[in-house]
Amino acid sequence: MTALAEHSEILSANILVTAREQVLERGEAFNQEQVLAVLQLPDEQLDELLALAHEVRMRWCGPEVEVEGIISLKTGGCPEDCHFCAQSGLFTSPVRSAWLDIPNLVEAAKQTAKTGATEFCIVAAVRGPDARLMAQVSAGIEAIRAEVDIQIACSLGMLTQEQVDQLAAMGVHRYNHNLETARSHFPNVVTTHSWEERSETLRMVREAGMEVCCGGILGMGESLEQRAEFAADLAALEPDEVPLNFLNPRPGTPFGDLEVLSGTEALRSIAAFRLALPRTVLRFAGGREITLGDLGARKGMLGGINAIIVGNYLTTLGRPAESDLDLLGELQMPIKALNDTL
Numbered sequence: 001m002t003a004l005a006e007h008s009e010i011l012s013a014n015i016l017v018t019a020r021e022q023v024l025e026r027g028e029a030f031n032q033e034q035v036l037a038v039l040q041l042p043d044e045q046l047d048e049l050l051a052l053a054h055e056v057r058m059r060w061c062g063p064e065v066e067v068e069g070i071i072s073l074k075t076g077g078c079p080e081d082c083h084f085c086a087q088s089g090l091f092t093s094p095v096r097s098a099w100l101d102i103p104n105l106v107e108a109a110k111q112t113a114k115t116g117a118t119e120f121c122i123v124a125a126v127r128g129p130d131a132r133l134m135a136q137v138s139a140g141i142e143a144i145r146a147e148v149d150i151q152i153a154c155s156l157g158m159l160t161q162e163q164v165d166q167l168a169a170m171g172v173h174r175y176n177h178n179l180e181t182a183r184s185h186f187p188n189v190v191t192t193h194s195w196e197e198r199s200e201t202l203r204m205v206r207e208a209g210m211e212v213c214c215g216g217i218l219g220m221g222e223s224l225e226q227r228a229e230f231a232a233d234l235a236a237l238e239p240d241e242v243p244l245n246f247l248n249p250r251p252g253t254p255f256g257d258l259e260v261l262s263g264t265e266a267l268r269s270i271a272a273f274r275l276a277l278p279r280t281v282l283r284f285a286g287g288r289e290i291t292l293g294d295l296g297a298r299k300g301m302l303g304g305i306n307a308i309i310v311g312n313y314l315t316t317l318g319r320p321a322e323s324d325l326d327l328l329g330e331l332q333m334p335i336k337a338l339n340d341t342l
């Protein structure tokens, strides 16, 4: 055995003890090497790991769960080639280009607010917004504000400085732009733009005073080392929220034939990301149904997650909002109130 392998084995053997002292007690995030040791834990230690990740979340974030709804303002026909995405116009996936009108956008915001959600995220499948999309977003936000009391987030791809300033002036509370995967794996996932371009948008968003929402998708063929690298990349960014998706291989996309992550691997990853991001809003996003099934929602909520998306995702169906909200009631986890998020 090499010295490095031996070191890694010693680290793994004690990793939960270290996590308790370092992350739970002192609130100090796990680094890349420590996250990797967590990702390598055997299945027999999964329950212990999840329980610890839950304690970390309760200690450093509290019991509240942030609920968010998302709506697609412009669907499909995107010129980029993100290999997981059914909305790319470059693949044969069946998602067609479509726009949502303002009355339907306002209605979706109303329905979202009714669930108790505090965030409503307007999403568009684009490389970055053009003037038409910016105008539509501006009109949409104004119409929502007139009728619904909810924070508005946007996810409109890569931005120019001018667009960042415009969105900040519109009162956009949080901006989502995912780095998607580890920097070293990114070129295997997207070739039409770079990790650095994405990162630049995030820098401008932060500097303009909007909250940064940045996560990605696990199970896109990345190694465990790269998954740990991604967790460390995100921790360095210090985002306010990290949405964690699991690949749901969509027919017609280059990743359509990848294997779905196993439930245990998905749960281990959630806990590992919680240890890397002890104070961050960690949101269950797309793909959890296919990876974890019905039981997974409960295990994830008790294993480090503290935010959910209710209802449907952008191109696939989620679970009905009621079943998630019932689960939170059952677990005695209150939905974060709007005035707590201001």
Ligand code: SF4
Pocket: 078, 079, 080, 081, 082, 085, 086, 087, 088, 124, 125, 126, 127, 157
């Ligand atoms: S992930 Fe976004 S940028 Fe990439 S193809 Fe899909 S919609 Fe376009």
